[in-house]
Amino acid sequence: xxENIIIETISLELPIDVSSAKxxxxxxxxxxxxxxxxxxxxxxVKQDIVAxxxxxxxxxxxxVIVHGGGPAIxxxxxxxGVESEFVDGHRKTDxxxxxYVEMALSGSVNSELVSLISDAGIKAVGISGKDGxxxxxxxxxxxxxxxxxxxxxxxxxxxxxxxxxxxxxxxLIENDYIPVISPVAGGKDLDAYNVNADMFAGNMAGAxxxxxxxxxxxxxxxxxxxxxxxxLIEKVSVQEARSEIGNRIQGGMIPKVESCIIALxxxxxSAHIINGMKAHNILRALLTxxxxxxxxxxxxx
Numbered sequence: 001x002x003e004n005i006i007i008e009t010i011s012l013e014l015p016i017d018v019s020s021a022k023x024x025x026x027x028x029x030x031x032x033x034x035x036x037x038x039x040x041x042x043x044x045v046k047q048d049i050v051a052x053x054x055x056x057x058x059x060x061x062x063x064v065i066v067h068g069g070g071p072a073i074x075x076x077x078x079x080x081g082v083e084s085e086f087v088d089g090h091r092k093t094d095x096x097x098x099x100y101v102e103m104a105l106s107g108s109v110n111s112e113l114v115s116l117i118s119d120a121g122i123k124a125v126g127i128s129g130k131d132g133x134x135x136x137x138x139x140x141x142x143x144x145x146x147x148x149x150x151x152x153x154x155x156x157x158x159x160x161x162x163x164x165x166x167x168x169x170x171x172l173i174e175n176d177y178i179p180v181i182s183p184v185a186g187g188k189d190l191d192a193y194n195v196n197a198d199m200f201a202g203n204m205a206g207a208x209x210x211x212x213x214x215x216x217x218x219x220x221x222x223x224x225x226x227x228x229x230x231x232l233i234e235k236v237s238v239q240e241a242r243s244e245i246g247n248r249i250q251g252g253m254i255p256k257v258e259s260c261i262i263a264l265x266x267x268x269x270s271a272h273i274i275n276g277m278k279a280h281n282i283l284r285a286l287l288t289x290x291x292x293x294x295x296x297x298x299x300x301x
Contacts, residue, residue: 044279210263
């Protein structure tokens with residue numbers, strides 16, 4: 001399919017004004033998209049995300065998806081009567097809880113995304129970081145301050161990425177499948193670990209040598225005032241973003257920004273934090289001249 005037909009097809013199917021230059025730039029390249037678990041709650045949002053992923057694939061761009069699943073995990077834990085304990089936003093995960101985490105991520109969220117993409121006529125395969133030893137994790141050590149003293153808290157099966165092997169993911173891509181990956185990793189100690197989906201995605205984007213990394217969230221991007229959309233920061237460098245972590249960048253936005261920094265430092269061309277709750281923002285960020293969310297760029301050498 002030539003470029004003009006691709007542009008015409010996308011424009012007819014979706015309300016997007018495709019830029020020929022941006023389409024050319026991404027043709028034949030890999031784009032990693034991180035979908036938050038909250039996006040998987042709303043049926044229309046899921047359909048819109050899948051429509052964008054399918055459009056990218058039809059435009060000769062290779063999407064790879066990494067997804068979270070916090071709400072699905074919590075729903076399952078509630079159903080089986082397992083209480084959750086959080087430390088600084090991290091879920092303490094014992095062996096029993098880890099089993100349910102895998103069930104929710106790899107069994108529920110992952111399989112639903114694969115089904116939606118397949119229903120749209122595109123081949124997709126669901127995997128976790130454990131499959132083919134894609135992702136190896138180490139146990140996270142977490143420090144808290146109690147009465148002015150630093151103490152280490154055992155979070156259980158919560159891990160940080162140690163290494164990524166892209167062989168299986170690339171094999172799927174070469175055979176025209178969209179890989180859909182849940183952020184569960186194996187450890188050298190043979191345990192399974194729940195890895196923050198943003199950090200998993202940033203590491204995967206860098207390891208794959210993706211052209212772009214897109215992190216979906218439920219706000220419009222980085223904002224000087226989290227409650228005021230008019231304070232959106234449209235563009236920021238790695239150095240500038242790093243300096244604001246813990247200052248203007250707080251809470252759940254920290255791992256998103258850190259994941260972008262990891263991806264960029266591993267060679268990804270640019271990273272985008274966008275509102276995945278708004279229809280077709282993925283395509284707008286990648287294929288149009290619209291200003292969408294926050295773009296983080298590599299520091300000039």
